[in-house]
Amino acid sequence: MISLGVKQLDDIIGGGVEEGSSVAFVGSIEYDNVILMHQAAHEALKKGRRVLIVDFRQPPPKLLKELGNHGVDYGDFLGKSLTILDGYSNLYGHGKGGENVLPDPLDLGITTAIIKEALQRGEYDILVIDDVASQYVLQSDAKGYVKAIVRLVRSTKSLGKTVFVAVCADVFEGSSLAAVLLPFDYVVDVAGGVVEVKRSPQPLKVAEPKFSYVRNREGIRLRKELYQSVEGLKAHLQPGEGGTLWLRALVDQRVQVREEETEKRLIETIYDFLGPDRGRELLYVWGRKQFVGYGEYSKRHSTGVREALEDLFKFTLASGGGKLELVELSDSLVVIRGKNLFPGGEGYHYPLHPNYAGSFAQFLTEFTGKPWEGEETKCEAMGAEHCEIVLRKVE
Structure with a gap:
């Protein structure tokens, strides 16, 4: 060949x-x-x-x-x-x-x-x-x-x-x-x-x-490769008029550079205002909303779930979201392990990253055409060695 x-x-x-x-x-x-x-x-x-x-x-x-x-x-x-x-x-x-x-x-x-x-x-x-x-x-x-x-x-x-x-x-x-x-x-x-x-x-x-x-x-390059490295992201961040910042790598998307402590305080405020159960639910739904459309796009351009997820892991790493790896993958169960997920922190009572679980559940739902749900079962902020996101297909 x-x-x-x-x-x-x-x-x-x-x-x-x-x-x-x-x-x-x-x-x-x-x-x-x-x-x-x-x-x-x-x-x-x-x-x-x-x-x-x-x-x-x-x-x-x-x-x-x-x-x-x-x-x-x-x-x-x-x-x-x-x-x-x-x-x-x-x-x-x-x-x-x-x-x-x-x-x-x-x-x-x-x-x-x-x-x-x-x-x-x-x-x-x-x-x-x-x-x-x-x-x-x-x-x-x-x-x-x-x-x-x-x-x-x-x-x-x-x-x-x-x-x-x-x-x-x-x-x-x-x-x-x-x-x-x-x-x-x-x-x-x-x-x-x-x-x-x-x-x-x-x-x-x-x-x-x-x-x-x-x-x-470098010639003809996959557009998605440009947001899978820090260099690619930096090269395609462009300031606009009126204090806007745009990411040109995948689509013309307005973005903002977020500081970790600010993100953490937002999550803590949600828990303080709504309580642990409803706070976690809101963060989870927030994650799902963030990823609407990503699974449909990836389904058209990836050969399978593993490749699609690993592409997302590369983007998460390049954009400062932390390091993710696939621990288990089957038709009905996906387990993802994370280190240094954004935002970080120690000694907190509740998981800081239910939005990650929501994002991946939305992604898998669109990619497979079947409903999926997810949960952050371990969190570094709560003292675990790593964060763990467990996703299950809804039967």
Whole structure:
């Protein structure tokens, strides 16, 4: 299997794409699809595969600089396991010669013959085309060009080679876009902050085969990864007008940095005003309200309960909520252990974190579609070695 450079994407299609298959990375004029395609090629090079890139979009030095700005550095592989064919310099009739320069990219017969000969001579494993829309707009015979692309992809696959092709959907007419995608085993749409698998020869592993992403100096990254580390959270906290603070990592969400003693006093006030039973009930309901919608979102983007919960644990750790770990997981029982949960404290009479139990109960209810209830059965504030949250499915 060949990784596509993003674990979440590999997981959707069962671990990566099959050797000798073809993948269309479809996108818009933002070219996020191009970045993801090169991430996949870069990952393949790091795994020891040989890659031939045909660059129609811009001069190769400019391509390398652009990719370097997004975390893809081909420097260690150029001239060894990586070759770039320059399909740009003569695209507009400049007549540039030299090694690895296509003499007349618009002559589809000569161009495809050179590409296939280079593939076999260099014993490359993967052909990468960046991107086919650049030539499409210059062709007088659009249908003939689409047929040539289809033949090139299919003939490359017949040689046992894997093909990665970037396709700018904004450029192709509807029927031409559908036709140019015909020979591809996998179609991955990358645009507008969402990666979605539109076609795959093997059954997909999640109910909704798509996830949110951001494009930054590290390339195409899962949006959820940005709030699973302190650095990610800090990078996406932005001040707004009028004294507001916004978290841009997952959604545009207004947030506030909370001080521990203030949070603890709020919880103590609730207990003092309502008493231990009703106070705990209010804190529990508060936690459930905080997590409305999280389980539904995670269900669409996670492969199972364990992965979904561990993602939440990463966020809790990064945001200062404390360290959580899964102790027991079954269809009807989940036990979570916590250390240093927020807020902390010693010598208190009642548990300080019923809201955590409510949050996880709400999350599991949405994720599984079955009702769950939870309780903080141990609390460090009451002298226990750790906090413990026990969640049970309501029969």
